[in-house]
Amino acid sequence: MPAHAGWEPSLRVPDPAIKILDPSFRKYWVSSATVERIATGFRWAEGPVWMGDWRCLLFSDVTGDAIIRWDEITGRIAAYRKPANFSNGNTRDRSGRLVTCEHLTRRVTRTEIDGSITVVADKFEGKSFNSPNDVVSRSDGSIWFTDPAFGPNPSERMARPELPHTVYRVAPDGRVSAMTTDIVGPNGLCFSPDESKLYVVEARTTPRKMRVFDVVENGTKLANSRVLFEAADGGTIDGMRCDADGNLWCGWGQGTDELDGVRVLTPDGKAIAHISLPERCANLCFGGINHDRLFMTSTHSIYSLMTNARGATPW
Numbered sequence: 001m002p003a004h005a006g007w008e009p010s011l012r013v014p015d016p017a018i019k020i021l022d023p024s025f026r027k028y029w030v031s032s033a034t035v036e037r038i039a040t041g042f043r044w045a046e047g048p049v050w051m052g053d054w055r056c057l058l059f060s061d062v063t064g065d066a067i068i069r070w071d072e073i074t075g076r077i078a079a080y081r082k083p084a085n086f087s088n089g090n091t092r093d094r095s096g097r098l099v100t101c102e103h104l105t106r107r108v109t110r111t112e113i114d115g116s117i118t119v120v121a122d123k124f125e126g127k128s129f130n131s132p133n134d135v136v137s138r139s140d141g142s143i144w145f146t147d148p149a150f151g152p153n154p155s156e157r158m159a160r161p162e163l164p165h166t167v168y169r170v171a172p173d174g175r176v177s178a179m180t181t182d183i184v185g186p187n188g189l190c191f192s193p194d195e196s197k198l199y200v201v202e203a204r205t206t207p208r209k210m211r212v213f214d215v216v217e218n219g220t221k222l223a224n225s226r227v228l229f230e231a232a233d234g235g236t237i238d239g240m241r242c243d244a245d246g247n248l249w250c251g252w253g254q255g256t257d258e259l260d261g262v263r264v265l266t267p268d269g270k271a272i273a274h275i276s277l278p279e280r281c282a283n284l285c286f287g288g289i290n291h292d293r294l295f296m297t298s299t300h301s302i303y304s305l306m307t308n309a310r311g312a313t314p315w
Contacts (some may be wrong), residue, residue: 033307041299045061049090062086091315102132130148186200200251203289212225237263241311250263281297294306
């Protein structure tokens with residue numbers, strides 16, 4: 001439903017919700033911009049993806065079992081797909097087609113231009129995936145996704161795990177490879193702008209960690225796993241995206257005013273800003289005409305903020 005009473009954007013400019021932790025963030029800060037809530041009333045908002053040719057945002061309402069469309073021009077909200085197999089992460093492949101992680105069917109799918117659904121991957125070595133969580137595409141045509149062993153979880157239709165926690169790569173010819181099983185609870189993931197590094201959130205450690213790998217052998221292998229960042233403040237790192245300069249914009253929260261929102265990290269893991277929200281942010285993406293508008297899926301609502309950053313990819 002459209003945003004309604006109960007939350008209002010800041011009446012002060014600059015918006016105090018945007019906390020600059022290091023002067024290097026100022027180049028990405030639009031001092032006149034305030035956080036906006038553009039829609040609310042969802043059960044668990046996740047997996048935003050910008051559809052620039054449609055001028056809209058698609059995102060999952062996971063426990064609401066729907067993919068929702070928000071129209072940038074009209075501000076209208078409508079169901080794009082319902083039921084949606086309890087979808088979670090979404091991205092676009094390099095042909096612009098929607099790629100979706102589905103919990104109920106334990107698979108990753110692609111929505112073709114004509115609206116038909118193609119299964120990208122649903123098994124590894126004869127076993128069903130656990131509950132594909134988040135997904136990204138690479139310029140070589142491969143699809144990468146996380147498959148944590150989080151289930152069973154009836155509200156999000158996560159099944160009892162059959163496979164270990166894994167990050168998978170689906171090659172352009174459809175072959176599925178396990179890239180790493182060493183991450184406990186792989187969650188959000190994204191590539192650096194030059195695709196030489198893969199960042200993965202490790203969600204079943206205390207504190208939560210973000211790991212980074214080198215992408216080697218023409219994009220077919222991972223090497224040199226190391227911890228980039230630990231959420232020592234107790235924050236929950238979730239989904240993330242890189243901007244064109246390689247900074248990581250990370251969904252953040254743990255149900256407190258100090259933690260809920262978005263944390264911005266440099267490529268070497270230094271926190272340079274925090275965007276406070278009244279709800280935990282699960283995931284985010286850049287969109288808008290210039291790919292400089294940050295969209296944040298945050299529990300029951302969708303928030304946005306104009307920035308001077310540009311998304312590393314147009315979705």
